[in-house]
Amino acid sequence: MGRIIMLVALGFFTMTALSRAGEDALTEVNAARAARGLKPFIKDAELTAGAINVADFRAARLMAGHTSNDFAGLPEGCTARAAGCAAWEPSLGWGACCTYENHRYAGAAWAKGRDGRRYMQLFVR
Secondary structure (H helix, E strand, O other): OHHHHHHHHHHHHHHHHHOOOOEEOHHHHHHHHHHOOOOOOEEOHHHHHHHHHHHHHHHHOOOOOOOOOHHHHOOOOOOOOEEEEEEEOHHHOOOOOOOOOOOOEEEEEEEEOOOOOEEEEEEEO
16 A cells, blocks of 8 residues: 555656646645635645646546545645546636635645646645
8 A cells, every 4th residue: 555655656656747738726725715705724835746646647548536645645744635637628717616615725726638628736734
């Protein structure tokens, strides 16, 4: 089991070392929250780096849902309480679980897949 987790983590590292196409999306997330009268998340650089890693990973594989362990995409020592994701057509805007939950810190990103969809990732704590 430990070997599988190591391989997944290595896959995230290798993928992101080759290409970082993910875009920071916290401004977009906070706009969606503001539209519902919610406080903005505070940007966390490590959660953002993790969100970019996982968004890139999922977009490269056209993976609409969660990976086997989204948290393996976080930088070493970084923790998140929850993760949300989505893979939508760009015209639909931002979408991911956790967007409207009551957390304080977040990192959000999206990467465009070869199918044209936005692969969105959100980490919160």
